[in-house]
Amino acid sequence: MLIKITAIATLLLTSSISFASPSSPLKTATFEQLAQQQAQTAPLQIIDCRNSNFYNGWPEAQQQNGGHIAGAVNIDANWLKTLDTAAFQTLLRDKHLKSDLPTYLYCSADKAQQLTTALQNQGYHSLTTIDQPLNDYHGKLIALPHFQQLVPASWLNDLITGKHPRYAPKHGYKVVEVEWGPPAKYLLDHIPGALYVNTNTIESKPWWNKVNNQALAQVIANLGIRYDTTVILYARNNMSAARFANFLMYAGVKDVRLLNGGWTAWSNADYPTEHLPNYNKTPVAFGKKIPVNPQYLIDTAQVKALLRKPVNQQSVVSVRTWPEYIGETSGYDYIKPKGRIEGAKWGHAGSDSYHMQDYLNPDQTMKSGNEITAQWAKWNIKPDQDVAFFCGTGWRASEAFFFAHILGWKNISVYDGGWYQWSANKNNPIAEGTITPASVH
Template sequence: MNTMRKALLSVIVFSSFGLQAMTFDQLSKTLDEAKQVIDCRSSNFYNGWPEAGSKLGGHYPNAVNFDAQWLDRIDASALNQLLVEKQLNADKPTYLYCDQAASQKMVTALADQGFTSVSVIEEPLSNYSGSLTALPKFQQLVGPEWLKQVIDGQQPLYAPKTDYKLVEVAWGPPTKYLVSHIPTALYLNTNNIETKPLWNRVSNDKLTALLQDLGIRYDTTVILYGRNNMAAARAASIMMYAGVEDVRLLNGGWTAWVGAGLTSEPMLQTAEKVADFGRDIPANPELIIDMAEAKAILDDSPKTNSLVSIRTWDEYLGKISGYNYIKPKGRIPGAKWGHGGSDANSLEDFRNPDETMKSADEIEHFWHQWEIDRNQKVSFYCGTGWRASETFFYAYVMGWKDISVYDGGWYEWSGIKTNPTLVGPMS
C-alpha cells in the first residue's frame, strides 16, 4: 500500500469511526443531491427482511444496494463497472452502513476506486426515526437463512401458514440434484410444465396432475429455487397462474444457499400425493397470456400498455435469434426493450454479482427509459418464457399489479409468417 493511499484511508476510517460519527437522523437533514448512501448489508435486508433483533426491515430511503460481500466475487474492473451501473459518484460525499468488518472492506474498496469522502454510520438502522423503504412483497423473495429456519421446523417471520413444499427446478433429469440439493427439496423437471413444439405451458389437466403429484394444493406454500433461477421463476409463474396462493423464490437460488455455507443432501425426495388441488385451474388466467392478448396490448396505446422484450440487445435488434432451434431473427413491432443479459441463458441486467435480484430502483430506472411503467398493463416475453418469468416475478415483488408473461414469446410469434417483425435499430 503506497503512502498516499495509507493517508487517504486513515482519514476515511477516522472520520467513519470517530466520536463525531453521523446518525441516520442527521443524515436525513443533509441535501439529497449532495450525498449518496450505500446499504452494504445483504440484499435480503435491503429488500425488507428484518435483521436479527429488529421488527422492521428495509433500507434508508434512496440508499443504493451494494452488499460488501460482492467484493469477494469481482475484480477491480468489474467493481468499477458496478459503481457506474449503480450511479455512484466518486466525487460525492458517501455514507454507508453495515457491520464493522463489512464497512471496513467497503471503505477500502471505494478508496481504491478514487472515493475521497466516505463515512460509516455506526448506529443500527432501527434507530432511524423515518420510514424505511422495502419491496411491497419482499416476503415472496426469501433468503437462505430464513429457508434454513423453515426446514428446521422453526417459525421465523412470515413463515408458511400451513404446509410447505420446497422444490428445485431445472431442465432435464435430476443429475445435479441427485448429487446434492437443499435438504427436503423435491425435484421438478421443466419438461413437465412446458410442452413441445413451442415450450408453452402444459394443459390445465396435466398441470393439475403435476401439482397433485408434488403434494401441492392451492393453499400450500411453495418455495422454489434453481441452479439457474430462471427455471424456478418459470415454475413460479405457472404455479401462480394455476392458483397457488403463496409462491416464494429463493433469492439467488442454489448459489445463495451454497454461499451461505449451508449443508446439502443427496438422493431423490418424493412427495405424498394430494387428492385435490382445491380449486379449478387456472385460478389466475390473466397471469399468463397468449398471442391474441399480446396483440391486444400492442393495439392499445403504448402509454397505457407495454409488451416488453426480455432478451439481449442483439436479439432485440435481430442480429441473432438467441437459440439454435429458433431461426427467425428480430423483434415484435411495438415491443419495448426491457433488458436481459449476455445470452439467452443469462439475466445479468437483473441480477447482482451473487445472483440475487437487483434493486427495484435500478430495474425501474432502465424500464422508465423505455416508457415501461408500473401503472400500465405490462406483459413480459422472451424466447420461450424463462427470462420473462424471472422478470415477471421481480415486478411482482416490486408491487407491480397488472403484469403477465406472454407465454409464446418470440418463438411462437416469429413462427407465424403473417405476423410482422422488425430487424435493425429503432427508427
Template sequence: MNTMRKVLVPVIVFSSFGLQAMTFDQLSKSLDESTQVIDCRSSNYYNGWPEIGAKQGGHYPGAVNLDAQWLGMIEDSAFKQLLVDKQLKVDQPTYLYCAQADSQRVEKALLSQGFRSVKAIEEPLSNYSGSLTALPQFQQLVSPEWVKQVIDGQQPLYAPKKGYKLVEVAWGPPTKYLVSHIPTALYLNTNNIETKPLWNRVSNEKLTTLMQDLGIRYDTTVILYGRDNMAAARAASIMMYAGVEDVRLLNGGWKSWVNAGFASEPMLQKTDKVMDFGRDIPANPELIIDMAEAKAILDGAPQNNSLVSIRSWDEYLGKISGYHYIKPKGRIPGAKWGHGGSDANSLEDFRNPDDTMKSADEIEHFWHQWEIDRDQKVSFYCGTGWRASETFFYAYVMGWKDISVYDGGWYEWSGIKTNPTLVGPA
C-alpha cells in the first residue's frame, strides 16, 4: 500500500443546521428518501456479527457502512472518492451511529467535506425495536476477534462444531509465514490446489490427498486467510467444491489480524493427518465449472444467466491481457463486466479501505447495472481464478444461490483459437 496520511480536519466550529436528536425508532417513523444513515462501526458488526452484549447483529435498514477506523488509513482524495462510491450526498440530512468518540470523528470528517447536516444517534443500536439487516451467511465471513476466541478455546457464536483448522494461503514457499503468522495456522501453497498449464484446480485424487495431509475432513471447520485474501478465497472455493461443509474466510485477511493488535508466531505448524476425508470428492461439483458449462451459460437467456468477468476495465476492453504469461487480449463475447480492480492483482471494487468486504448493497448496485442478479445462474471468471473466487465467496455470504467459478477463465478461453473473443467498447 502507498504511504498514507490521515484525513485532515480543520479546526472549525460546524453546525448541523437544526437536525434534532433522534432515536432509531423515531428515525424509522420520519425517514424519507432524502435521509442518509451511516453505520460507522466495524464492517463485521455491519454484516451481522452482534456487538458485545447484543442479542442481534447487523445494521439499521438502509444504512451505509463507513467505519470510523478507515479515516486513519486513507488520503483526503481517497476519502472523497469513498463518499462518492457510497453515494453519500453533501446536501442531504445525515444521521450516523457508532461509539461516541468514533461518531465525533466521522461527523467532523463529513462536515469538513461540505456535508451540511450531520447528527449522531446516541442510543445503542440494540434499542431499535425493528429488524436489523444482515448478510444471510455472515457467519462464514469472520472477524479477527472471533478467530482469537476460537484459538483460545472459547465458544463464540457460531463456533466450530467438530474441530477446526486455521490455514494461511499464499503462492509459493512459506517465506512470510515462517517469520510471522496467526498462532496455530497451517500453511497452504496454492501450487497444491492449482496446476499448470492453465492453473486450474488439481485432480480430485490430489485434492483428497491434500485434505488428508492437512487433517481436514468434510465436517471440519476450515478458517482461511491470506496476506492477500484472493489466495485464501481460491482455496475456499476449491474446498467447498471438494465438500468441506463449513468454510470460513477471515474478513480482511492477515491485515485485519495485525490491525486488531493480536500476537503472531513464527515457524511452521504441523498437523495430524486424517485417514479419510469422509466423502467422495467433489461433493459439490456445481461450484466450479469448466468451459462446456460456461458456454451453456452463454447460450442461455441473458436475463436468466450471467457469465461474469471479474477483471479490470482495461482487461475487459482488451487494452491489456493483465498477465505477462497470457498474450491474448479481450473478453468472452456475452460476458458481463462484474468489476474488479485497477489491475490483475487488485480487487478494490469489492474491498473497503481495510481490505474487508464492501457492503452487499454496494456490490449489488454495480452488478444490477450490468443485469447481474441473484435469481440468475451466475458464474464468475477472471484470468486464472483468484479474483473470481473472492467474488464468488462474497456472493455466497450475500445469499446468492446458483453461483460458481468458471475455473479456466480467460486463460483457457483465449488459448483456444476457435473460441470467439471481443475487444473494444461493450
C-alpha cells in the first residue's frame, strides 16, 4: 500500500505545474504605468491570464466592454492545472514569449500569482502584475469581430436558467448536441434542454457529404428551427458541432453559435446536467428557401475553378495533419489514397484526424485569433482571399471555417467532399512530398 501511495504522490507532483510560493515578492503596477512602459522603445510582453472568452470579447461581470489589450497573449492561469512542465514550456514557446523580457500580467490576483510562480520556475524574473480591474484600462480593447457566436459555458448556463444574459437570442433558441451515431453519451449526461442530432442524419454516403436539401430541411424542421432561431451547438469534440454549424449557416439560420470548449467547458464548470432525452414535438417551417447561403459549401468543380485563380487571391486550405498533407498517410482507415489537392495550402490541424490542437487551447476553447491568423498567414492564407477549407470528409474543415467566421473572414467555404471525394477520382491532380510556406506565396 505504501508503494502505491508513493507512486500516486509522485504522479500528482509531475502531472501539473507547481503552485509553490514565488521566489520573490510580486511586483505590481497600474495600467497607466504599463502604458508609459509601452511608450518607450524597450520591448516588453503582456499576458492576459483571464479566461479566453473574456480575451475574445465577452465582458466580465460588471464590465461594459470585453476584449484584450493590443499585443497581449492569452494564457489562462487555470490551464496550469492540466499542464505538466514540458507542456507548459511548449505553450510558452508557441506564444513566442521570452524569459528575459519585462512581462506584465493582468487577471485576478490569485490567478496572476499562480501564473507568476509558474513563470518564475521557468526563469522569468522581470514579472509585474497589474493590480487594477480591466475597467480601469482607458485604451481600446481588441475583440474578435463575431465573438458573440462563440459562447462561454457561463453564458449558456445563464440563458437556460432564465437570467437574460447579454447578447441573448431575440427570437427563441435551441441547444443541440451533435455526435456521430446513437445518443449513447447524450443519454448518460447532457446539457439541460439539449436536443440531439446524429450526424448520420445530416451526411450521406458514399463521401459523407451533406444530405440533399430536402433531407436537411426535414432535420432542421424536426428540431423546431426557423431561419431566425438562435441555435447553440456543442459536442464532446466540437468538430461535429461545427459540421452542423456549417450546414445551418448554408441553410440560412441567421444566428448559429458554438459553445466554446464544447462539452469539456460545461463539464469543467460543473454545471447541471440531465439524462432524459429531449425532443421537439412539432416540426416548424423554416421560413426561407434552403439554401439561403449556398456559398458556404462548395463542390469539386468549384474547387478547381478556385485553384485557377492567382495564388494571392485564393486559398484551398488543407486542414489536416502534416503527415496527411505531405502524403505519408491518408489519415483514415477507409481512405486509401495519400497526398493533397495539388495547389492546396497547409492550414494546420492536430495530431491525427480526430484532433485539432493547432486551433485549440489546453481547455479545448478556441486558440487566440492572432495565433490562428498567424499560422494561416505563414502559408499565404489571408482574410481578403477566397478561402475554402477541406479535410478528409469535412469535420475538421468545418471547425476551421467556423473560427474564420468568428474572426470576421467573409469569403469562406467548406469543400464538402474533401480529400475523400477528390482522391477517389484519379483524374484530379494530387501532390505529395514536403514543401515550404514560401512555395505558396
